[in-house]
Amino acid sequence: MKTTISALLLGTALTLASAGLASAQDKTVKIGSLSDQSGLYADLAGPGSTLAAQMAVEDSKLKDKGWKIDIISGDHQNKPDIGTTIARQWFDVDKVDVVVDVPNSGVALAVNNVVKEKNGVYINSGAATSDLTNAQCSPNTVHWTYDTYMLAHATGQALVKAGGDTWFFLTADYAFGAALERDTTAVVKENGGKVLGGVKHPLNTADFSSFLLQAQASKAKIIGLANAGGDTTNSIKQAAEFGIGKGGQKLAGLLLFLTDVKAIGLETAQGLNFTETFYWDLNDQTRAFSKRFSERMKNNAPPTMVQAGVYAGLMHYFKALEALGGNPHDGAKIVAKMKEIPADDPLFGKGVVEANGRVTHNAYLFEVKKPSESKGPWDLYKLVGTVPGDQAFTPLSQSTCALLKK
């Protein structure tokens, strides 16, 4: 009996000791790349985002410094319930520490709550809704790349100032579309413009002709496309068919990605104005990264801004991990560290991780090239303007994030 008890005690002591040792040197991190892997956003995020995450792990060289980093990926199928189920399983069973990517604002907001509840780290690069760093902000969330406020301000302001003072919206009928329409409407009104109307279409619509006819009948100067991915490409393609550009109305793709422009083709897309925060052909550093990326990518596609954001976000996260030295499982603590370190990476340049989780960096106004100007299969944009980071995103004074009221 005595021996049993002492054996038990010894065992417990040993376990405790080893647990203590482990936590002192715990350098194990698991990254979950949660995305739309096969639907309408799969090309602009999806497998490419997982590749970007892998490249970030390799480029950080943390593995040489004794860190063990794993990446797993999941398909949320654009359904919030599936997204949260995967996220919960990742935290509870797979011991994931950081969730990246997550396009689709509806899913992104749902996952935001799970990550906060589980005290993980959430580096969102794929979703647009500015609510992630306003009403729904969380101490565990960092929002990279872009948001609806930025899109609305950069593109909206430029168009209204160029004389496009009456608007009609084609809006995807979910969280993202609503946020983008709301933010753009505010900008249009601020700059003296008027919104004449709008129509909400279901996500993943193939035929836009009915909606385009309504937009045409509104006589608005600008038809704002508050949608994304396949919905945007179909609207633009079909708008050309209905002679919308020739009738004097102008389309504003409020959110366009490289893969969208590629899919529409320069013939139809030429002349479109829109905003992105990353383009592969911006400078030597973006070109170098994009070359390495496209060599490993199916179809040799260069990275979209979402994929670039996954890379940049993780690189910044790794800086925070190194600064903390280990034990990467307290999400809020790591995010706090990420906010302390100034953001500076080869893809987005210098930036700031604001107190509300918003990362600010330059935004660029692009115009789609004419077919005659394009020199390669992915030579699609020309730069027409730059909005500095401190003007492109929500000023902290206007942010409704509760974290700011301390």
Added chain:
Amino acid sequence: MQALYAQLLVGLINGSFYALLSLGLAVIFGMLNIINFAHGALYMMGAFVAYFLLNLAGLNYWWALLVAPVVVGIFGMILERTMLQWLTGLDHLYGLLLTFGIALIVQGVFQNYFGSSGLPYAIPDQLKGGVNLGFMFLPIYRGWVVVFSLVVCLATWYLIEKTQLGAYLRAATENPTLVRAFGINVPRMITLTYGLGVGLAALAGVLSAPINQVRPLMGADLIIVVFAVVVIGGMGSIMGSIITGFALGVIEGLTKYFYPEASNTVVFVLMVLVLLVKPTGLTGRAA
């Protein structure tokens, strides 16, 4: 009022796709008793073949209208010979599951190689531009789609309901043994019928390539609606599927105008209503 005319016309355009696809489904179900869930994938293949013909072989849209249905039709006949024919006499469920599996595989393969955002396909030069009808700007291409699919639908109906060949076909579904006794090669006829149904799907795919993106999931998004159309029209009824195809396109178009949020559910609401009142569909006969 003008806007209403425009929406009616737009509905008719969408209706032509529904009609072409549901017609193919009706032909296949009527003759082979197979619920062809691979129809959407075959429609998508039609669009992709058009894209390949243009970009690899330099054959334009008009050639694609001719060649793509034949190529995809042959693919369909191979499917029928190698797999579907073994399901004759089994429960509908087996055919449904098999074709659904085929659809997933085909879509997966295309998605693996071509991604999800799709490939561009331009409207042929002859059909570019549009005419101002007063109440709306009608792209010439869309007008062409309505006229062309109407002609194809009626020709198919005529072939099956009014010709000698069609009579053999209908007889073979009623009593294959007896028809064989007359010296007619029934299995070959069944294979050709499947090829015809599949060819119709591919034709719809070519027609839609210039309007929509050529995407691996273009069929998957559409096929569920088309099935609802077939159910409403009555499984296996040729004329029924043509008429409901056009009619539902119009109803959907009107919904997009009056209450756009419901535009992708209205067809299913109608399906439920029809099934409650007349479970065999509007023009279907009781089995």
